[in-house]
Amino acid sequence: MRWDASPLGQGQIAADEVGSRRTTGTSVIPGVRALYCLRVIQPTPLAFRRNPLPNYGVMFIAAQEDPLLDKYVAEVRAHQFRQVHRRDAINELCMLLTVQGVTLSDVTPAALLHFTHENRQARCILQPGSQVSNRLIGRGVWNVLHSMGHFPPSTPESMRAALLRGQLSVEELVDQYEITNQAVRGLLIDYLTRRKADTDYSTLKDLACKLTRHFWKNIERINPDQEELRISPETYATWRQAITVKDDGKPRVGQDSIVIALRSFYYDLHTWAADEPERWAAWVAPCPVPPSELRGLGVRRRRINERSADRTRQRQPLLPLLVNHVETRYDRARLLLEQADKSAEGEVFTHEGSEYRRIRTEADRKFLRHGDAVPTRVQEVDSGRIVHIGTEEEGAFWEWAAVETLRHSGVRIEELCELTHLSIRQYQRANGEVIALLVIAPSKTDRERVIPMSAELFHVIASIIRRHTRTGRPIPLVSRFDYHDKVWSPPMPFLFQRQNGTTPMVFSTATIQVMLGRICEQLAKNHREFRGLKFTPHDFRRIFATELVNSGLPIHIGAALLGHLDVQTTRGYVAVFDEDIVRHYQEFLHHRREVRPEGEYRDTTEREWEEFEEHFDRRKVELGSCGRPYGTPCQHEHACIRCPMLHINPKMLGRLEELETDLLARLRRAQDENWLGEVEGINLTLTFLRAKREETQRRTRRPAVDLGIPTARRKEDH
Template sequence: MRIIQPSLEAFRSNTFLYYGPWFLTAQNDPLLEKFWAQTQAAPVNPIHHGTALFDVAVALTTQGIALADLTPSAFLHYAWECRRQGLVLGARGAGSRFPGHLAWQVLHEMEHFPSHRPATIKAALLTGRLTVEELVGRYKIRHSGVRQLLITYLERRKPELDYSTLDNLSRHLANHFWATIEHLAPDQPDLRIDGELYQRWRDRIAVRDDGKGRRDVDPILRAVRAFYSDLQAWAAAEPERWAIWVAPCPIGDADVRGYGIRKRRVKERMDDRTRQRQPLLAALLEHMETRYAHYRNLLRQASNAAGGDIITVNGNSYQRLWSRVDERRIRLGGPANIRVQDLETGKHINLTHVEDAAFWEWAIVEVLRHSGVRIEEALEFTHLSIRQYQRLNGEVIALLVVAPSKSDRERVIPMSAELFAVVAAIVRRHTTGGQTIPLLSRYDPHERTSSPPMPFLFQRKIGTRHEVISDTTVVNMLKRRCAELAHDHPGFQTTDFTPHDFRRLLATELVNSGLPIHIGATLLGHLNLQTTRGYVAVFNEDVVRHYQGFLDRRRQTRPADEYRSVTESEWLGFEEHFDQRKVELGGCARPYGTPCQHEHACLRCPMININPKMLPRLDEIETDLLARRARAEQEGWLGEIEGIDLTLTFLRQKREESQRLARIAPVNLGMPGLRPPRGVTH
């Protein structure tokens, strides 16, 4: 077996049936036989047992080693190469999946791999946290002094930041700021940025690397501005360490002055997004529920049908499929996937997979919309998150413990009947047949850490392994369902849902339904009420409803005689008021029941509406005023001149406004005509 050592590509270009058992016999290796025995004991479909043996056999053959020399790094190399070359069994082309999941798990359980290595190959492939030096080193900064300054600065900020914030801060300072400065001015010696270079930098960061405009540069500006400010503050306490780098911040107050306005624009966009999705929510929920119910019913009937049987569900006919692969799975002691063919479209459907996906799509949407939690919080729900509280009257309240996410505070929210039903359905799905919920580690892509093994609720079985559903998977689920709805529902053609939309929709519903906003903030896990206000979108009908309610409440507190019928004398007085507002130059627009505040000096009054027919009269008044002004100049009446000039100013303003309105010709809408009766032609 060691005479020829083929490459992986050359070896897999040929088809070797039963290569794993042949290799096992030829090797005569007790350690390999132990691996095979432990693999066969794994509670998975026996087909996966053979796949695990095949993966190990191919890795040993192509690397020319025995199992005792197979290290985690060597097996990871095999997995990466198989993925890169598209050699994974059942994969759809290169780069779609990794091999060796069961093989790695067995090798770890039999302690062939060190205990400090991850228990699954997926966890071993995930990238852990980078050090501060590695975070800064990603951007190839040439200036060694500035590079070390950024490392020292980030090390000092590190204790107060979570990893994702530290990662973003390093990207803003090292990449968007200094690496860009070095690209624009390779010889820049220090942090003193002149105005011309600063403007070029601002123009550069306004465009992303892909050529598209950057929507929001405020995070970059605030990070750089805080960097300069921190250096100045720290230099006062430690001048020997920081003073050499102190420089005027190139970002002035004017550059960040519009931050509040830009935040309001973001709030407006989010509110508009919520308003667009609220009418579509019912259609999405109905589609999810109907789809899951359809495939659940179809799976139940197909499970009891024989190959070739016709099944009818909701008016659609399906034929139960059965193949030699299914027979082989049954013969090896494993369950066969339930597959049917849609007789109308001819499409083959793997009901085992489709029904499972439909359930989790329905479950995650229901949990998100009833709880309002963030997607990462929902995916961290475990069997231990379910609690109960007994009130003094004996009533039992179901509670859901939400692990800390953005804040460092754990919170407990009461479960509604709908939310409790969904959570119970998830638990039943995991514990069918007396099983327990598997203990898994969940990888946090933001913090780049793995949790201890816990009974996560949102986990599903994929091949030989159980995995916690990722937030990316949930996003893709929602995209697929929205795209599916777009064929029949026009609203979904330009609109889709994200997990966070359900949080905003619930916040809006809670507050607009009358729940005190501080209670809503507690349920949502907000430490600041302003954050909750930012989630709530106000609808026009809500404004009308609340204002009408305000009027009704105010009327109830007013004397009843204020709402009596109007007497004849009061009505005559009302009409006379409008008659008295007719003056020489037009009409007075002062409020009803108020006297003239300007002692009938109409030209100076802002409430006068000039009648265009009286424009010649304004010319006459102007001529008279000019004559009076000339006389006042002759007599030296300076006070009179000042008053006449003020009157002339108002007169000319009102004349210009009246002339402008007179130039706007009325639009002739015509007279509406009657549509001829249907079927009658002329």
């Protein structure tokens, strides 16, 4: 009791503050540590955290003489943890046993979660405002206890999985908005339960919010005596005005979606009452939404499409700057890391005109003594700034990989995070040519689709695979949490994953968005065009669609690559070039009507398949290959240098130099003869040639990715 009532026991002061003028009080700490280890006193998390106790875990374990605790320590050392995480896993468990006054056999998942939250509160008191203090500890403890079978089999594998709430029931979706009228509450629960059968969880959650929070909760606030769905025009008018602004006073953009959901709610009750009058007829009432409410809906949707088109029109010219930034940053970090890894401690080397010194901190040397890997650090000689180049290179790589994958594939952000090693397929033609394919798992449209990978996209995917497998082990199997449907996926080799402390984790969509925001903030320092501008993952998808259709690809093929069920959706994505869409789509329909008989979906004949394969052979030209769509002739009269569909083979860079020399000679002759039209044409050709050469040189600077060559197994291994 005296300990609990003392300032030291309450965590108000530290142990080194206890003492007189003749002593600093440091001798108190060993005594406090001994009392904790012998369980003489049971401290609070705040009191324990305020006094750092060196070697507490080792001394506590020795004092307990608990075989189960010794087994836990052995299990920690057997795990694939870094030394710092092994130390934390042992110390954090010893702290839990101390502050809760229990033995290891009594530790449950609930006890560990309680300990984690109490520690976060204590750390926030000791370090207010610090991001580190708000982090949850005990994740390594959870992993080890789960793997050694200490927790029940039904326990989630990770602490993160235990903390994330799954899907709410229909009752919970409705009750979170605290409706007063219990009869209407029951109606909404019945209505959403029936709608649950034909919709996904994310849509159901959104519908519950619109009907419960935005509709009936506001109706109760406007008219507390409202008991039925028969809404007076005056009440409806007040409600309609209320939803025009959000709770923070900003204008609400999605007003139409709320009104449409309300209108569908009333009409569904009318329809269902005809089949089940005993259940729904009592709630049938005139729909309060007047027909005039939806007038101009098409115009408003066109305004939304126009805003999206303006957004794409603004960002498309800035995409090269963003791509160059992430490539330059990654190349710089990668090359600096390579040089640093080759340098000895204390050695000075030069990179891009700056001098760096390879250093190791005292903490690094301690890790080395324990046989643990240490991060690569360098110090700028001029400024003295220490750079954790390993961490910087890791961040630069994933920013580059995310941007390149988004812009070369046009996938949605959820589809990017769901890419796995199993998403990579290949198709081998009869002549031996292999075409790489990227399989996109069912997402928004619940349909799987296949994207032929360009050389750039394949390089990015191969780089990600090589990064995961560089230690000789396969890509870790990780479960991904879907924040929309609130479910966990089965363990799969996801491509966009990285190690987070003791646990590998898949990138969340929010992490990718934060990455893009950080890139734009960095660019804004030197490019005023990026000030106040953000790129979202969907911006890359819209730009990808625009470039596809603008390059001559029929819009129905673009829709298939993007995963759109309706061509009109694709048309909205590429509204920047509206006249090109109409022209290409009409040309496609006209051509299809001419050449396609009624039995166009019959089985492919051998001759047709040969023509399909020959098409790819005819696309091979002197400088590389042509990317024109299948079944279409050359639209540029074989003026390949000017054609946007030409993909230059890096081996032909020397030929481009020869062509440039010849064009410059022709340009001088044309200028001497005053052939102004010829001068204009040659200058245009030179512009295209130099742009293609720069693009090809940029691609050749990417390091080659060696995925290894599989060896044939011996017969006895089969």
